[in-house]
Amino acid sequence: MDVETLKSWSQFGHPILMWVLLAITLYAGYLGLQVRRTRTADKETRKELVPKQFHIKHYQLGSILLALVVLGTIGGMAVTYINNGKLFVGPHLLTGLSMTGIIAISVSLVPLMQKGSDAARYAHIALNASLVGLFGWQALTGIEIVQKIVSNF
Numbered sequence: 001m002d003v004e005t006l007k008s009w010s011q012f013g014h015p016i017l018m019w020v021l022l023a024i025t026l027y028a029g030y031l032g033l034q035v036r037r038t039r040t041a042d043k044e045t046r047k048e049l050v051p052k053q054f055h056i057k058h059y060q061l062g063s064i065l066l067a068l069v070v071l072g073t074i075g076g077m078a079v080t081y082i083n084n085g086k087l088f089v090g091p092h093l094l095t096g097l098s099m100t101g102i103i104a105i106s107v108s109l110v111p112l113m114q115k116g117s118d119a120a121r122y123a124h125i126a127l128n129a130s131l132v133g134l135f136g137w138q139a140l141t142g143i144e145i146v147q148k149i150v151s152n153f
Helices: 003-010 013-040 043-052 054-084 091-108 110-114 118-151
Strands: none
Touching: 003 054, 013 043, 013 054, 013 118, 054 091, 091 110, 091 118, 110 118
């Protein structure tokens, strides 16, 4: 495979990864809701929910998401720069960078949440809700970008 072909096809890695991460983010949100449900459940329901280890799954998936979102953001910017010699500073890039910051802040709240801070929990939930909203918007604007790339093939 020649360099030009590799450059052309490399542009699709970021969108594919991000769509996968959107789905994983939604699943992590589901797990987070189950953690909250477990924490606030009555004694009998809690006995049923605790063995499902939602808190461990949510924590592990959150760590993976943090790493992959950061790498996906850097990768998307790198491929754009390699293929175009510049970054396109616009809503898609700026929102993606904001999302990277939001997920980092959200994960940084974990030690406080482990110490029982309700303020940290509420901030974590609010940040992640905004992350999901921005992620959905990014997916739509990303489709527009992919369509432009495909039309240039």
